[in-house]
Amino acid sequence: MAQTTNAHRIKLGDSNTDCGNVNNSFNTTVYNSGDAEIMRWLSPLEPGDRHNSVRAARHEGVGDWLLETTEFRDWMGGEGGADEAVLFCSGNPGVGKTHLR
Amino acid sequence: MDCVIRRRREVKPLHGWLYCDYLAQQEQAIAGVLGAILKQVVGRGDLPKDIREAFQKAKMVGGRRPLLADLMRMLRIAIDSLPQVFICIDALDEYLPKELPVLLKSLRDIVRGSPMTRIFLTGRPHVEEAARRYFTKVVVIPVSPSQDDIVNYLEMRRERDDEPGAMDNELWADIVKIILEKMSDMCVGAFGVSALSTMLTKDYM
Numbered sequence: 001m002a003q004t005t006n007a008h009r010i011k012l013g014d015s016n017t018d019c020g021n022v023n024n025s026f027n028t029t030v031y032n033s034g035d036a037e038i039m040r041w042l043s044p045l046e047p048g049d050r051h052n053s054v055r056a057a058r059h060e061g062v063g064d065w066l067l068e069t070t071e072f073r074d075w076m077g078g079e080g081g082a083d084e085a086v087l088f089c090s091g092n093p094g095v096g097k098t099h100l101r
Numbered sequence: 102m103d104c105v106i107r108r109r110r111e112v113k114p115l116h117g118w119l120y121c122d123y124l125a126q127q128e129q130a131i132a133g134v135l136g137a138i139l140k141q142v143v144g145r146g147d148l149p150k151d152i153r154e155a156f157q158k159a160k161m162v163g164g165r166r167p168l169l170a171d172l173m174r175m176l177r178i179a180i181d182s183l184p185q186v187f188i189c190i191d192a193l194d195e196y197l198p199k200e201l202p203v204l205l206k207s208l209r210d211i212v213r214g215s216p217m218t219r220i221f222l223t224g225r226p227h228v229e230e231a232a233r234r235y236f237t238k239v240v241v242i243p244v245s246p247s248q249d250d251i252v253n254y255l256e257m258r259r260e261r262d263d264e265p266g267a268m269d270n271e272l273w274a275d276i277v278k279i280i281l282e283k284m285s286d287m288c289v290g291a292f293g294v295s296a297l298s299t300m301l302t303k304d305y306m
Contacts, residue, residue: 035148038156043136071240082216086236089223091244
């Protein structure tokens with residue numbers, strides 16, 4: 001069960017409705033030691049950590065244009081079902097692919 | 102996008118994401134990746150019973166890590182219990198090449214089982230072909246930064262300069278001009294998974 005505890009805690013990025021201020025720090029969910037063990041068993045990866053560092057370095061507003069495209073809106077809506085489930089943002093390597101926003 | 106978010110407010114989607122990194126390819130083997138996505142999908146509230154049971158079962162046989170089939174089963178159950186799930190994977194081209202087909206096939210299986218699931222990928226153009234082998238239709242958006250984006254970013258970096266007096270306006274103008282000229286020759290992916298996740302979450306606070 002996800003709850004606050006002082007011992008044997010791990011933190012995972014929680015991107016859901018319980019989020020705090022997404023402009024500053026990424027909200028975290030703290031698990032008791034039993035659940036933390038299960039989470040580590042599921043995967044040693046902690047994408048939330050990387051996500052936090054990307055957010056901290058991101059510049060506000062960059063990339064917003066993408067969110068306004070018809071392609072993105074249609075994809076987001078999900079009406080296309082499984083046939084239109086994948087959106088691929090294609091770009092060559094360069095400065096700040098992940099951080100420019 | 103805000104109107105889309107508002108329209109879908111009642112759905113309350115969840116999302117899992119992953120940043121691929123060629124420096125950590127061995128750590129990003131398929132089981133670890135799907136496990137990381139599963140962690141984020143079930144990361145709110147109580148852990149599902151089937152995951153607890155699978156963990157206890159694994160402990161009885163020496164704590165064996167979940168296999169791909171185990172993770173897919175748990176992921177399917179978790180996704181099916183939710184209205185909609187977004188899976189975002191950044192820098193797909195940096196994912197372990199030999200396991201990329203398995204990852205794409207797994208994503209395809211997830212989508213086939215839960216058609217409302219959305220998959221958001223970023224990567225270099227050559228990976229697009231790999232994705233097309235597994236999905237009937239892949240909507241591709243070529244990404245490059247606008248000049249405004251670049252200037253804004255440079256201004257932000259200038260504000261962080263710990264020696265602001267060392268640069269006059271003329272030098273700054275030259276720097277911006279040169280960078281814009283060089284950038285015009287490049288196609289740069291300026292949008293990442295983090296941007297998407299911010300967009301997905303900011304209306305649900």
